[in-house]
Amino acid sequence: MDYYLIPDQETDCENEFPQGLSFFFEQVGGYNEHAEVAQVSRILQIDLSIFQQVSWENDGLEADEGADEPSTVWHHLDTVTAVVENFITKIQQHPDYFTQVVHNPNRQNDLNRLHHILSNAPNEAAAITGFEEVMTQPLHLYPPDYGYLSQGGLVADLHTLRQTLQCYRSCGVTSVQFLYM
Structure with a gap:
């Protein structure tokens, strides 16, 4: 399953939610407080829960098969942008944050x-x-170290997401959703 970024209106912007960032945020369901995202959130003292407030589809499963109803969650673009900007700033202020993340070798x-x-x-x-x-x-319970944090993948992907959000703003987008499917 992956995250997708959906604006509230049609744009010429790339709806880019980087693959590495998608994997980083979806770990919470698999590892809970041991996930990299949960650890990074604690270390940098930043609330990243907005990325867990996702829209999702039930992939065509019928309700009688036990599937939940699809969900749609919209976020104001300014709110998402502020979280991304704050995340980038926190990493810049604590560039060695990743050394505190516990991994399972x-x-x-x-x-x-x-x-x-x-x-x-x-x-x-x-x-x-x-x-x-x-x-x-x-x-x-801890995930392996794929090097995503230590090799700068997280920062690069946050910059890509920031560029997408800036493009949305210039096109008049006011809300986005994180679609998880």
């Missing part, structure tokens, strides 16, 4: 081990025991 090994345990467990009790053993590892 063994995440792939943990996942491979878990897959092996679950695939080869002779019974449910053995699978549960193996799963519980992997969960005792102190870093098992």
